[in-house]
Structures are given as structure tokens and as C-alpha cells.
Amino acid sequence: MRSAKFDWFSLDRNSLFDLMHYLETRLVGQKMSVPQFHNKVVNHIKKYLPIKFRKVQDPLVDLGHVWVGGCYYSDYDQHKQKCIEIVMAYNRDQKQITITKRRFTRMCLGFADTLLHEIIHMRQYRRRNFKVIPDYPSTANRQKIREEQSYLGCRDEIDAYAFNIACELMDKFNFKEREVITYINENQKGLRRAHNSYRMYLKAFGHDHSHPIIKKLKKRVVGYLPRAAVGKPYKNSEWIRN
Secondary structure: OOHHHOOHHHOOHHHHHHHHHOOHHHHEOOOEEHHHHHHHHHHHHOOOOOOEEEEEEOOOOOOOOOEEEEEEOHHHHHOOOOOEEEEEEEOOOOOEEOEOHHHHHHHHHHHHHHHHHHHHHHHHHHHOOOOOOOOOOOOOOOHHHHHHHHHHOOHHHHHHHHHHHHHHHHHHOOOOHHHHHHHHHOOOOOOOOOOOHHHHHHHHOOOOOOOHHHHHHHHHHHHHHHHHHHOOOOOOOOOOOO
């Protein structure tokens, strides 16, 4: 299956979730080696999507969990090759895994949200004929913060994460847009709340709601709320099917 011929526009959040969730009876509660678990996922998804997979070991991943990340490679896309990679991270000391239903559901959501994030990047690059745009020029004093702000402050990442955030918060508040808007306007500094992509941005930019990046992000999140309700970030297939 070649990436150039695939209809990326046909995918939405629910269909991607369901595609992964199909494996529930084969994975949930089943004790198996990490390679066995990983291969079951890869072999199933590759039947339907022209994407690449990579398995990594990370000491930060909790035992019994699977973290899902992704990458989009514009140079591969430009040459009509597979350009989206899903990265599945496991605890480096874990030899066998038995995933719970709750963790598997989170993994399915992570897969759907990650893939849509990378498809948004695909659309961005195709629209501007694969031109690379610079990262945000952070002036933070600490290198770690500066690097994080440079990445998250990039125009492309603001757009892709805004859709992810809109989806996460519509889930959290049962598709009530007013409650989502109230949440993103709250001063959350010092509050003990569950981690999500929006709080990741707040932390990176010092919980400063007047920061231009946070202001841009919030505006984009609100704009994406109607699209999050249908699970698809774009209204038409332009730049996705070609």
C-alpha cells in the first residue's frame, strides 16, 4: 500500500480508535512478550494504513503501559514514500506485558490523536510545497525550557496540538464548548490536575496567559472545537488526497 495513493481524508478520530480497538480481545488481559504485543499491533494496523512503526524502550514508561508518539517526514512525503511513523514506547525493563482495558483504551486514543496530529503536519507541508518554517525563537534562560518552547511555539505545532487539545477537552467536558473555554481561561498554576496537552503548553510557557504563544494556542483550540466534535480537523480533502 503506497502512501501517495491513500485517502487520508477518509480517516477520523472514531475510525482510527476503532481500528486499534479491534484488537481488544487479543491484547487486553493477555500475558505476552513485548515483541509479541508489538507485532500484533503492527501487523493489524499495516493491513489498513500505509504507515511505519518503531518500537523503543524508555525508562520513563510505567510498567504495563504503552506510550504512543509519532513523526512525519516531509522528505519521504515529497518523494511519495511512507511518511508517517508511529512510535510505541515500552518500559526498558519490561519483558512481558499484560495490558488492562483502561490502559488499552488510552493507547487507542493516543494512536488516533497521534496519527491525526501527523496528518495535520502532512497537510501543512503539502500546502506550502514542503517548505520548512523555523521554530519559535525562544529567549528562555534555561536550555531545556528554551528547547521546549522553540518546539511547541512553532506555528505548525500550535496548529496540530490545538486540534489534539480540542479533542482531549471535548472528551473531558462531554462536548460542552463553554466548559472547555472556561477551563482554558483558568489560572491553573499550582493546581493538581491531570496532565494533558494543554497543561503541557501552560507549563512550558510559565502559565502566562498573556504570552503570545498561549494566546495563539487558545484561539486555535476554540476554533477547532466544532471540528473536534466530528473528530476530523479539516473540512475538505484539499492537500490530503493529492
